[in-house]
Amino acid sequence: MTSQAASAGNYLAVRPDWLARGVEAALDPELPIIDAHHHLWDRPNWRYLFDEYRADIDASGHHVTASVFMQCQAMYRSDGPAAMRVVGETEFVNGVGAMSASGHYGPRRLCAGIVGHADLRLGDAVAPVLEAHIAAAPGRFRGIRHITVWDADRSLMNPLSAGPPGLLGDGAFRAGFARLAPLGLVFDAWLFHPQIGELTELARAFPQTTIVLDHLGGIVGIGAYRDRRDDIFAEWSRAIRALARCENVCIKLGGLGMRINGFGFETRDVPPPSAVLAAAWRPYIELCIEAFGTQRCMFESNFPVDKGSYGYGSVWNAFKRLTRHASTSDRMNLFSGTAARVYALALPG
Template sequence: MGRGRPPRRAAGGLSGMAQHYLSVREDWLAQTREEPLDPAQPIIDAHHHLWDRPGWRYLADDFARDIAQGGHNILASVYVQARAMLRARGAEELRPVGETEFAAGMAAMSESGGYGPTHICAGIVGFADLRLGAAVRPVLEAHIRAGGGRFRGIRHIAAWDPDPTMLNPAYQPGQHMLLDPVFRAGFAELAPLGLSFDAWLLHPQLDDLVDLARAFPGTAIVLNHIGGPLAIGRYAGRREEARLEWAGAMQRLATCPNVHVKIGGLSMRMLGFGFEAQERPASSAERAQIWRPYVQTCIELFGAQRCLFESNFPVDKGAVGYGVLWNAFKRLAAGASAQEKDDLFWRTAARVYRLDGIPSLREGMVQ
């Protein structure tokens, strides 16, 4: 704990939005520690968050500590929108620019070298309300300025379900936001500015993303958390049925060459694996065995050049330690070639998020 800082508490004690997340229990996670597999394998963590909320602080030093304890070769990371440090004043549509300013500040702290060798927040994905239509462009330009050369795209969460217990109450997108003409007018502003779109939605909504991707073939889209295959609520006890629905939609999505898939988020509660309820955390081998049907489907459909691994920390930390998580991914990629492993672990992320400014990556970048 840093000097003069309030104690960190688990997320489970919070109300409102944080109840959507699993509690982080450091003592429980400590029961399962593993030596890193293939520790020299370069990795870009393609999706994580940082925040300082009442009862839950997770900043650059916390993330750096998890990286160091895990022992994996994390070269860089991509910060993704999480409603952290929004501006308290000013025009409503510009308040999310505060999050980009925050992430850029975390990146600058990382570049001091005081938080280990990882380039934390080397890429930044923020939020702008694309339902502003074409009027969103000044907001996007403000993000680009605030990012200090690191801003790469927008995530506007589309996750919706008729069962409100499935959802984070902080987001109210509506059932078919991705099909809305005004949203699409805002979406059309991304590609001219060189920005990508991170998509977070649930598997019954994947066909809306197919429609969006086909309508905007020149905009890079990155699907988060393998497309949210549900296994709780009305899908409880129907995992295989839901998995087949998800796989069919993913097959249609794979026909869109502008779509990439983040492999991760597999420990979130909505996927229903229940690791957090076990007496001790599952090992990487146990997790890889359970996750394999999902991960294998993604890689077979999209290919390693369109897949990228993500930690989704600290959200997934409620069910898995950082080192164990990356060991599970390495077990899942064990049969891949060296080229495919590099694609999965760093090269796809470097290409999609344009992280060629990192000296250690320049030589191996795929153009």
């Protein structure tokens, strides 16, 4: 099997033969999981759609009951008004959600929640786009992600989604952002850790809007941030604690297998076992849980992006190792309850 290439070097290549050397049996296989963040796409040399995602879940042995799809510029419309083309992604994913809900593929409710994209810089004019998303996936569309990643080190950024500096404080962006809460929509934030303070200011300005910080706040460990892990941890910790004081903010625990994190898992001869992942991630995960509490934390796979660093089964085993001594109620929050509540998932029972 050949590795799957990633465009522009922004993602680590997926190597099935390498991943096959690190398969683990699922720990606590009955624990219900809602995967709070994954993608589906069909890109050159990289196909990850419903069947591929299901195959990863099935092979893992974990009890994934539902999932939340996160925008990734997949299946946009090829024509029509430019601002509306993003609705094509929601239409596509809603079809996947309907397939899963049919029961034909088992009891899981994959893509039970959908987070799409709209250009919030449109200000008040973004309202029709938001309404079109909701109409395209009634009962499933739950929020918007407008990526605001920026850093002076341009090598860190994906050119497909890099934002200008200071976007979270931009007046037009904030006018569009103000349209989310009245429609009951969540805002997912993807940025780098030096930008967390900007998100804190936004959260304070809009206390009625639910904000979810993706990937523990984008901890960078390469480029200009290489070999500064202790200093960066201290900076990140202070920013996370300040953000956690905003009660309208939740955080996703995961997304630490990306190129930007610089952990180097992909350089090992064999995929890192879950015990190694848990040891590397423990300081970050434990600080977030301490700061936010389990009712505002949720685990995510970030697949297939993180698949270049470890297998689907291993990442969930790592999370289970990290919460081995947590109470039953805390574990339920972390693995399913917070995601179900924040994204208002309509699930059986």
